[in-house]
Amino acid sequence: MPAEPELDRARVVLVNSRNPLNIGAAARAMSNFGFTKLRVVNAYAPAYREARSAVGASEVLANAEEFAHVAEAVADCTLVVGTTAVGNRKLQQEVKRTEQGALQIRKALRAGRVALLFGSERVGLSNEEMSHCHWLMRIPTRKEHISMNLGQAVAVCLYELVRKGRSASAPEKRPAAPGRDLERFSEILSDVLRKSGYPGPPASNEQKIRRLIRRMKLSAEDSEIWMGIVRQILWKVGKE
């Protein structure tokens, strides 16, 4: 368990951001509310450069980390939450309102790292990107106008994380499995299924498996057990 202060254990992850003003605004809101760790996945390079070189760009931006894929950006996190405006899209994961979701994020931050994902300005997170998430969170906007500006959405979510609420003290949970272990588990199980002739297109099966495994809310210990199980099975089905 990292010895960082609680808010330093949160990772704000911007996926496919295209607008330097939004990247800058996200970093500013982070600084306002005391968050320090920004991760940027597949950012549009000129936008990212412009945001970093803007006058008054914060320390948050200077220390931001870049990743090519969501899987790498959440590898060290025990809880991964995607933000979504919901809309017409049919979602395959549980969606919590910010008021509820933030309570659970705060609880998880006591024990480990949490990634909070924000998708691109135009389309939000893709199904593939969402499949890395344990659950999704939405800001309660009205249904006639659900889509928020990225910088404002980040500000509202982070505010909800630091605002005073009920003191949510809950029983200690066992340490959760980090994202990299869940991803490994997903990969091996997908491999087993492919080799076993499980019906359906491999790519969509992979996402289905990824979501299924995130819904298990695995502890680090159980994740080890499962890994042993699927490795053994993989060895067996791969033999012939």
Added chain:
Amino acid sequence: MPAEPELDRARVVLVNSRNPLNIGAAARAMSNFGFTKLRVVNAYAPAYREARSAVGASEVLANAEEFAHVAEAVADCTLVVGTTAVGNRKLQQEVKRTEQGALQIRKALRAGRVALLFGSERVGLSNEEMSHCHWLMRIPTRKEHISMNLGQAVAVCLYELVRKGRSASAPEKRPAAPGRDLERFSEILSDVLRKSGYPGPPASNEQKIRRLIRRMKLSAEDSEIWMGIVRQILWKVGKE
């Protein structure tokens, strides 16, 4: 007392705004959260024009009202609240945090109109402008970086006005899988492991698997998916 819906009784008042993007962002957040009445005091004319003519400018902006002075912009309001980052300035009025202030604003909206003032991007509200306010409200930013972007500050304040309080309804849980399904799942997985050469005595492995599967807290739906997975694998490992 006006017969408007409660949120329509709120007036968001931007004082001395200079940046068209911020004016647009404020209007967008209003629309996201269901507020309709924007008032603009002494806006920098070109910025205001640019905001109103922007592509996708909302109905909120189209219906915005212009005033030359704060006094006129709040004349029909029974409660006037100014937002402030506080900072080093000595304030002469009570300052409430958003969590507290929003409760009182919501109460006041039941009975009459409420104005919520936001000052200019650079210096916030002047003492003169603040003197029109009953009290002040501040967003709980950290003291090393108190000053928020205008559009983000508006978004956070309006979110706090519409967010659900303590009675936040718990997320609906999906129906859990019945014991018989968990047992069937355990049996098949144990069978797969036996056939795959998983180490350890079968009887104690069975118990381990049974406990492992109970810790998953499976929904009925996910239990179906897992059943399909392990059946397919069983078919494969049992073939030889």
